[in-house]
Amino acid sequence: MQKINELKLAKELIKFPSITPKDAGVMRFLEKKLKKMGFKTKILNFREKNFQPVKNLYARLGSKGPNFCFAGHLDVVPPGNIKDWTVNPFRPSIKKGHLIGRGANDMKGSVAAFVSAVSVFLNNNKSLNGSISLLITGDEEGDAVNGTKKVVDYLKKRKEKINFCLVGEPTNPNTLGEMIKIGRRGSITGALKIIGEMTHVAYPHRGNNPSTTLVEILNEIKKLKFDKGNKHFQPTNLEVTKININNDADNVIPKAAEATFNIRFNNKHTSGSIKRKLNKIFDKICKKNKSKFKIDYRVSGEAFLTQPNKITGMIQNVIKKITKVRPKLSTTGGTSDARFIKNISPCLEFGLVGRTMHKRDEAVSLNDLKKLTKIYANILDKYFS
Numbered sequence: 001m002q003k004i005n006e007l008k009l010a011k012e013l014i015k016f017p018s019i020t021p022k023d024a025g026v027m028r029f030l031e032k033k034l035k036k037m038g039f040k041t042k043i044l045n046f047r048e049k050n051f052q053p054v055k056n057l058y059a060r061l062g063s064k065g066p067n068f069c070f071a072g073h074l075d076v077v078p079p080g081n082i083k084d085w086t087v088n089p090f091r092p093s094i095k096k097g098h099l100i101g102r103g104a105n106d107m108k109g110s111v112a113a114f115v116s117a118v119s120v121f122l123n124n125n126k127s128l129n130g131s132i133s134l135l136i137t138g139d140e141e142g143d144a145v146n147g148t149k150k151v152v153d154y155l156k157k158r159k160e161k162i163n164f165c166l167v168g169e170p171t172n173p174n175t176l177g178e179m180i181k182i183g184r185r186g187s188i189t190g191a192l193k194i195i196g197e198m199t200h201v202a203y204p205h206r207g208n209n210p211s212t213t214l215v216e217i218l219n220e221i222k223k224l225k226f227d228k229g230n231k232h233f234q235p236t237n238l239e240v241t242k243i244n245i246n247n248d249a250d251n252v253i254p255k256a257a258e259a260t261f262n263i264r265f266n267n268k269h270t271s272g273s274i275k276r277k278l279n280k281i282f283d284k285i286c287k288k289n290k291s292k293f294k295i296d297y298r299v300s301g302e303a304f305l306t307q308p309n310k311i312t313g314m315i316q317n318v319i320k321k322i323t324k325v326r327p328k329l330s331t332t333g334g335t336s337d338a339r340f341i342k343n344i345s346p347c348l349e350f351g352l353v354g355r356t357m358h359k360r361d362e363a364v365s366l367n368d369l370k371k372l373t374k375i376y377a378n379i380l381d382k383y384f385s
Contacts, residue, residue, distance in 0.1 A: 001037065001123055006109075006116035006373045007099065007366060009033070013074065013108040014092040014101035020075040020142035021052040027074065027138060033115060034059045034134065037122070044154060046146035054139040054146035058155070061118070062131030066163035068383050069133040070114040070376070071148070071341055072351075073140035076103040077358050084360045098363040106357035109364045110168030110372065111136065117376030121384075124377075129384050133162065140337050144300075148337040152344055164311060165347035166379065167338045170354030171330075176368045177323030180315065181349035183232060183305035183331040184339055185264040188271050188297055189241075190278065192217070195292040198255040210257040211245055213291040218243070218259055220281055226269065232305055233266030233331050266331075267303040301339030305331065306346045311383070315348060318378045322371055350375075 016026035031041045039059040047053040060067070079089035079102045087093040092101035099109070118132055135155075139147025155162070172178045194214045199207025218240055226236035242260035265274055275297055282293045306312070308329060320326045327350070341347045352372060356362045 001119055003123060004033070004037075004116045004119040006112045006369055009115055010099060010104070010109045010112035010364075010369065011092045011101075013112060014103050015090055016074075017090045018075050018103075018138065019078050021054045021139055021146070023055040023138050027055045027057050027136070030074065030111070030115075030136065031057055031059070037061065037115075037119065039134070044151055046150040048145055051143055051145045054137070056138055056147055056151050057136040058133065058151060059136075060131055060133040062128050065130055065161060067131040067133055067161055068380065069135055069162045069165040069345065070168060071135040071165050071337060071347070072107050072111045072114065072168040073137045073147070073337065074103075074108060074111060075138045075141050076106070076108070077141050080360060086361055089362070094366070097366050099366060099369065100361050100363045102362055104356075104362045104364040105170045105352040105354055106362070107168050107170060107351060109369055110170070110351040113369060113373040113376055114168060116373045117380060120373070120377040121380040124381070125384070132380065135165070135341070137337060144337070149340045152340045155344060162341075162345035164383070165338075165341050165345045166315075166376075167336060167341065167347055167349040168351040169336050169338075169349045170352045170357055171333075171349050172351070172353045174353060174355060175323075175325060176353055176365075176371055177319050177325030177327055179330050180312070180319070180327045181331065181333065181336070181338070182308060182312065182329045183267070184301065184303065184333070184335055185233065185236075185266055185331060186269070186271060186303035187262065187264055187300035187335050188274055189260065189262045189300070191258070191260050191296045192282070193256055193258045193294040194286070195256050195294070196253070199253050201251050201253055204253060207253045208290060209253045210291055211254065213285060213289040214243075214257040214259055216289070217282060217285050218261075220285065221261065221278060227266065229266060230268065232329070233268075233303070236263065236265040236269060238263045265303055267305055269303065271297070271299040271302060301335045304339065304342045306342065306348060311346075312348065314382050315350065315379055318382060319350065319375055322375050322378065
C-alpha cells in the first residue's frame with residue numbers, strides 16, 4: 001500500500017467547510033479513503049428533536065481483538081470574519097513552515113495523521129494481529145448530542161469492543177510532546193432564577209427584591225471551597241458567567257433576577273453531589289429571605305480518569321523518543337468527546353499544539369504534523385507487538 005501523505009490529506013479535509021453541524025461532504029470523502037485501505041465503514045446519521053442531524057463515521061480494519069481506536073472530529077468552529085484571516089480559511093495555504101486553515105490543529109490535522117499512520121503501519125507489517133478502528137464525529141464543536149455520544153450507544157448495542165482509544169485533540173499548549181490528557185474535569189452549568197415581588201422602590205417593605213437574594217447566593221457559592229484537588233486534578237472551581245435583571249425602570253423593584261454559573265469539578269464529586277450541595281444553599285437563603293428559586297442544570301460530562309498503566313507509559317516513551325520531550329500527564333482544559341468514549345474503553349488524548357485553535361489563521365507546523373504521524377504509527381507498532 002502506498003503511504004498516505006498526512007499534509008496532502010490535511011489540506012483536502014480543510015477544504016470542506018464542515019462547520020458544526022454541517023458535514024459539507026467531508027465524511028463521505030474520508031470514508032472513500034478508508035475503504036481503499038481495506039476498512040469496513042459505516043456512516044451514522046443521527047437525529048434528535050430540536051437538534052440538527054449529524055453525520056458520523058465508524059470504520060474498522062480487521063475482525064479480531066484487540067481493537068485499537070483513533071477518535072476525533074471533522075467539524076470545525078466558524079471562521080469569524082474571513083477578512084481577518086491572511087488566507088481563505090477553507091483554502092489551506094502554507095506559510096513559513098505552517099499549514100493555515102480552519103481545523104488545521106483542531107482537529108483535521110490529527111485525523112490526517114491517524115490515516116497516514118495506519119498506512120505506514122500497514123506498509124511495515126504484513127499482518128495485523130487485531131483491529132484498528134476510527135471513530136470520527138461531526139458534532140464535537142457543537143451540542144454533542146448527535147455525535148460521539150450516540151456512536152458510543154450504537155457500538156454498545158452492536159457489542160463492538162474497543163480495547164483502547166486515542167483521541168487526537170490538540171493537547172499540547174506550546175510544544176509537541178508536552179502533554180497527554182489522561183482524564184477531564186466534569187462540567188455543570190446552572191441557570192438560577194430568584195423570584196421576588198415587584199413594587200415601587202420608595203416602598204420596599206411592600207415587595208421583595210430578588211436581587212438581594214441573588215447577590216447573597218452568588219457571594220456564598222463563589223466562596224465555596226469544594227476541595228483542594230488531588231494528584232491528578234485541580235481543585236473544583238465555580239465561575240459566575242451571567243447576571244441579568246430584566247427591568248426597564250429605575251424606580252421599580254423587579255420581580256425576578258437571574259444568574260448563570262459553571263463548575264468544573266474533579267473526581268471527588270459527581271454532578272449529583274454538586275447539585276445537592278448547591279440546592280441546600282439556594283433553599284436556605286431563599287427561605288430566610290422569603291423568596292423562591294428555580295434552577296436548571298445542564299451537565300456536559302462527569303469527571304473521569306484513566307489510571308496510568310503500561311500503555312500510558314508506552315505512549316509516553318514513544319512521544320519522548322520522537323519529540324525529545326517527556327509528556328506530562330494532565331486533566332486540565334475543557335471537555336472533549338473522551339467523556340463519552342471512556343464509558344466503553346480506556347482512553348488517552350494526544351494531538352497537536354492547540355495555541356491557535358479557534359483563532360484566525362489557525363495553523364499547524366508541518367514538522368509537528370509529520371512528527372505526530374510518526375508518533376501514531378509507532379504507537380500502533382508497539383501496541384500490536
